[in-house]
Amino acid sequence: MPTITEILNTMEYGPAPESQKEAQAWLDQRGRKFGLFIDNAWTEAGETFASTNPADGKELAQLTQATAEDVDRAVQAARRAQPAWAALGGPARARIMYAIARLMQKHARLFAVLETLDNGKTIRETRDADLPLVARHFYHHAGWAQLLDEEFPGHRAVGVVGQIVPWNFPLLMLAWKIAPALAAGNTIVFKPAEFTPLTALLFAEICVQAGVPAGVVNIVTGDGRTGEAIVKHEGIDKLAFTGSTEVGRLIREATAGSGKKLSLELGGKSPYIVFEDADIDAAVEGLVDSIWFNQGQVCCAGSRLLVQESVEERFLKKLKARMDNLRLGSPLDKSMDIGALVDPIQRQRIHGLVEAARAEGCEIYQPSACEIPAEGSWFPPTLITGASTSAAVAQAEIFGPVLVAMSFRTPAEAVQLANNTVYGLAACVWSENISLALDVAPQIKAGVVWINTANQFDAACGFGGYKESGYGREGGREGMFEYLVPVSEDARPALPAVAKSAAAKPAAASSDPFAIDRTAKLYIGGKQARPDGAYSRAIHGADGTFLGEIGEGNRKDIRNAVEAAHKATGWTKATAHNRAQVLYYIAENLAARGQEFADRIAAQTGSKTAEKEVQASIERLFYWAAWADKYDGAAHQPPMHGITVALNEAIGVIGIVCPNENPLLGFISLVAPAIAVGNRVVVVPSEAHPLTATDLYQVFDTSDLPGGVVNIVTGSADELARTLASHSDIDALWRHDGSAAGCAEVEKLSAGSLKRTWTGGAKGRDWFSTQQAAGRTVLAHATQVKNIWIPYGV
Numbered sequence: 001m002p003t004i005t006e007i008l009n010t011m012e013y014g015p016a017p018e019s020q021k022e023a024q025a026w027l028d029q030r031g032r033k034f035g036l037f038i039d040n041a042w043t044e045a046g047e048t049f050a051s052t053n054p055a056d057g058k059e060l061a062q063l064t065q066a067t068a069e070d071v072d073r074a075v076q077a078a079r080r081a082q083p084a085w086a087a088l089g090g091p092a093r094a095r096i097m098y099a100i101a102r103l104m105q106k107h108a109r110l111f112a113v114l115e116t117l118d119n120g121k122t123i124r125e126t127r128d129a130d131l132p133l134v135a136r137h138f139y140h141h142a143g144w145a146q147l148l149d150e151e152f153p154g155h156r157a158v159g160v161v162g163q164i165v166p167w168n169f170p171l172l173m174l175a176w177k178i179a180p181a182l183a184a185g186n187t188i189v190f191k192p193a194e195f196t197p198l199t200a201l202l203f204a205e206i207c208v209q210a211g212v213p214a215g216v217v218n219i220v221t222g223d224g225r226t227g228e229a230i231v232k233h234e235g236i237d238k239l240a241f242t243g244s245t246e247v248g249r250l251i252r253e254a255t256a257g258s259g260k261k262l263s264l265e266l267g268g269k270s271p272y273i274v275f276e277d278a279d280i281d282a283a284v285e286g287l288v289d290s291i292w293f294n295q296g297q298v299c300c301a302g303s304r305l306l307v308q309e310s311v312e313e314r315f316l317k318k319l320k321a322r323m324d325n326l327r328l329g330s331p332l333d334k335s336m337d338i339g340a341l342v343d344p345i346q347r348q349r350i351h352g353l354v355e356a357a358r359a360e361g362c363e364i365y366q367p368s369a370c371e372i373p374a375e376g377s378w379f380p381p382t383l384i385t386g387a388s389t390s391a392a393v394a395q396a397e398i399f400g401p402v403l404v405a406m407s408f409r410t411p412a413e414a415v416q417l418a419n420n421t422v423y424g425l426a427a428c429v430w431s432e433n434i435s436l437a438l439d440v441a442p443q444i445k446a447g448v449v450w451i452n453t454a455n456q457f458d459a460a461c462g463f464g465g466y467k468e469s470g471y472g473r474e475g476g477r478e479g480m481f482e483y484l485v486p487v488s489e490d491a492r493p494a495l496p497a498v499a500k501s502a503a504a505k506p507a508a509a510s511s512d513p514f515a516i517d518r519t520a521k522l523y524i525g526g527k528q529a530r531p532d533g534a535y536s537r538a539i540h541g542a543d544g545t546f547l548g549e550i551g552e553g554n555r556k557d558i559r560n561a562v563e564a565a566h567k568a569t570g571w572t573k574a575t576a577h578n579r580a581q582v583l584y585y586i587a588e589n590l591a592a593r594g595q596e597f598a599d600r601i602a603a604q605t606g607s608k609t610a611e612k613e614v615q616a617s618i619e620r621l622f623y624w625a626a627w628a629d630k631y632d633g634a635a636h637q638p639p640m641h642g643i644t645v646a647l648n649e650a651i652g653v654i655g656i657v658c659p660n661e662n663p664l665l666g667f668i669s670l671v672a673p674a675i676a677v678g679n680r681v682v683v684v685p686s687e688a689h690p691l692t693a694t695d696l697y698q699v700f701d702t703s704d705l706p707g708g709v710v711n712i713v714t715g716s717a718d719e720l721a722r723t724l725a726s727h728s729d730i731d732a733l734w735r736h737d738g739s740a741a742g743c744a745e746v747e748k749l750s751a752g753s754l755k756r757t758w759t760g761g762a763k764g765r766d767w768f769s770t771q772q773a774a775g776r777t778v779l780a781h782a783t784q785v786k787n788i789w790i791p792y793g794v
Contacts, residue, residue, distance in 0.1 A: 026114070034197075036074070049065055055330060057375055061198065078216070090185075091146055104138060113332070120341060161239070173242055176463075182216070200221075201219065239262050266425075277433055284322050297346070316383075328378065362393070381401045382401060415440060434451075519550070522561075522712060526700075531715075572678040586705065625672075643790055651784055654679045693714070722746070732758070
């Protein structure tokens with residue numbers, strides 16, 4: 001008699017097709033030809049392009065290719081509507097957003113079928129994952145709109161936002177972006193992907209039904225030309241982009257110096273780490289959801305399997321058996337696991353990468369029983385083993401149903417392999433030892449880490465990456481901040497002019513052969529260092545008196561400083577309490593030499609309030625010492641059996657270009673918050689008045705500040721900032737010297753490694769004001785949020 005297992009293995013799934021009647025009827029009612037949705041009205045269709053069903057290649061509808069003029073009309077409509085939408089108030093906006101959420105639930109099946117037809121993903125995913133999350137985002141952010149004044153005091157809407165989304169989660173990406181923007185009081189110009197625009201157009205009808213005022217939501221369809229018009233439009237105040245890293249770089253370059261707020265959610269090559277004590281069966285099932293969900297067309301897909309060597313053979317055997325049972329076929333069949341790829345171009349790219357791996361000697365496993373339909377764009381689930389860590393398939397984002405597997409021996413090696421990528425979006429850690437999992441998770445350079453689960457998302461929990469996976473977060477409190485601006489930014493003063501010194505007087509000749517050389521060196525790794533170029537520059541006071549010389553740092557000096565900063569990892573690992581103590585010591589030692597620093601400031605700048613600046617600098621150090629152990633994260637309770645811990649993590653190594661005005665206070669106001677939360681810094685002090693910063697060396701040396709935490713390189717702000725912006729091992733760059741051209745340049749150069757930037761543009765900042773130079777806004781620039789998902793009882 002056959003066993004139950006044998007019987008189950010011989011059972012066949014019957015077809016379970018989902019009706020597409022209503023979706024096709026909706027397309028027919030609109031003549032299968034769509035214009036643009038601008039100012040709550042539909043334009044006549046212009047130049048059109050086709051949207052096709054990836055599963056069979058058949059045309060679904062014709063869409064309008066929006067021109068730059070169309071985008072301009074949409075931006076103008078959004079600009080007209082924005083003041084009234086913001087003035088409507090959070091509670092009134094919340095009611096409209098609640099209406100949107102209810103309508104999305106009411107028409108959920110229509111949206112799900114239309115999404116499957118347009119995208120190729122299975123109806124199980126659109127129906128059971130995408131649509132519930134879409135409604136959840138509008139409900140959740142309606143709540144933020146209701147609480148906006150209470151929870152985000154001192155903030156206002158950014159204004160008009162441009163939003164561009166990819167084709168892998170068309171409707172869900174729409175909800176992720178539109179919901180927080182509406183809640184904050186912004187108006188929107190939204191571009192869906194040219195492959196998958198249909199659910200965005202159906203959403204436009206929902207907006208009208210829900211009572212969204214004219215001009216608040218505008219939807220323009222088209223290819224990259226439409227996106228480029230949105231990016232370059234001067235009337236856009238913020239851009240939110242989800243897509244490829246390559247396009248993200250182009251957007252960063254195009255917006256450099258524009259003052260536009262920018263958030264980028266880009267590519268990924270996420271590690272899926274399985275330790276030997278993991279529940280192997282659960283980890284295999286989680287891996288199926290992680291890499292073959294949505295045909296692997298997921299930016300956070302667990303496409304790199306790292307399995308501990310002791311269980312590798314057993315794990316891969318179980319994985320192959322599970323792959324053999326995956327069903328590929330009609331996305332509208334509810335019994336299917338894998339649907340169609342979005343377009344034949346995507347299939348060609350995936351096929352090329354897999355065949356290149358085969359040519360390199362890798363082993364390629366694909367289920368033999370997986371039948372590929374004759375029509376449409378399909379690719380079977382694929383497992384690649386034997387690839388080197390530098391192979392293209394191990395480093396490039398394949399964006400398809402392809403898994404690359406390799407092994408590790410120790411937790412340290414697992415972390416090293418996990419971080420061996422230019423990306424940093426997500427990761428999975430599987431272990432029954434929760435202590436091990438919670439030790440490994442913070443070490444992984446990724447914005448989201450799932451423990452004993454995979455691909456969990458919720459509107460209350462932020463999502464976003466590190467490194468070349470972009471910056472900014474979507475969802476949660478941090479996602480709301482992306483669509484808000486501190487009101488204090490509106491009060492920033494015009495850039496103060498640096499007073500011209502009197503004609504320089506030559507240095508007085510000394511008859512003392514033992515006179516102290518007044519050439520200030522650089523400060524690198526806790527030691528004074530001569531500049532590599534062996535050049536120095538004379539510094540004269542406000543009255544022209546020669547005060548001393550400073551070293552002219554160059555590219556090699558920056559290199560040395562960055563290396564020293566990267567070695568000082570003990571500072572990041574130190575407790576926040578210990579960092580606070582060091583900041584207190586710095587403040588106390590600065591106070592002990594307060595008059596000396598005041599005299600130095602007065603001599604350089606001619607300031608009559610130098611003593612006030614020193615006192616403010618001491619108070620600012622105490623302020624950031626107080627914050628060091630109080631900028632905590634949060635524990636979210638998403639709708640799962642568990643919690644999500646949001647950690648405020650140090651960014652890493654930050655380059656800082658200080659202002660010329662208030663040379664001590666400006667320096668302290670930027671350096672202190674950065675190191676308070678565990679960053680290490682490479683600082684370019686005031687180019688005009690650098691001696692105040694070089695006088696700090698002795699203060700640092702007597703305050704228990706470890707070498708390499710603060711590195712100071714004097715010299716040309718433009719040249720050194722250029723080097724910092726181009727350096728791949730600088731994780732973020734702040735420039736606040738008031739140079740509009742310089743700020744634009746570092747933003748453009750930062751696109752190479754997609755490092756975060758915080759620039760002041762051509763405006764100044766009241767460094768004495770806690771509203772403009774302190775507070776949580778500064779701390780947000782100094783940290784990044786990592787969300788660690790921890791389910792209970794698994």
